[in-house]
Amino acid sequence: MALAGTLLFCIDCGDLLDRVAPQKKGYRMPALPNAESKWWPISTQTFSRADAFPSTLQAKRSNVRAIHHSQVETWVMTSETCPACDNTATLFREMQLRGADEGSTLFFRCTSCTHKCAA
Incomplete structure (x- = not known):
């Protein structure tokens, strides 16, 4: 079993394992009882860069502000x-x-x- 972020993969076959609501603090893969004991995380906090999700509104932002001559x-x-x-x-x-x-x-x-x- 291998954790990659919040995804759980099987080391032997590479399949993505379904997330099952755990009854206790972790989830052990039942198909491979002799596999190394990696536990499924209960909660995971992820962080994204500001430019990871571009938007048209964010693209309009600029450090330079246009000012009309009347102002x-x-x-x-x-x-x-x-x-x-x-x-x-x-x-x-x-x-x-x-x-x-x-x-x-x-x-x-x-x-x-x-x-x-x-x-």
Whole structure:
């Protein structure tokens, strides 16, 4: 008799033995009384690797998360004065709206009154 995980095989013929509910702590193979005394385990704990059972949901997981540009604050703090409320803390963003040979446009947003202007 040979145990391979939770399966019990006969050493002589190689047949897989049926699991029988034991009356005591182990199960001895009745057909081979002179065989070595290996006992059937009552309980066995098995462990599997995380990649042993692949799934489509697990395949979608990634260490990199895609973020939409609307979720990220892209405005930078500057000391430009707001023309509406004279606040000195404003945010600005630079965008290239015209051709490459022309300058970019600066957009300002006040931190206190949310006034927006372009320069």
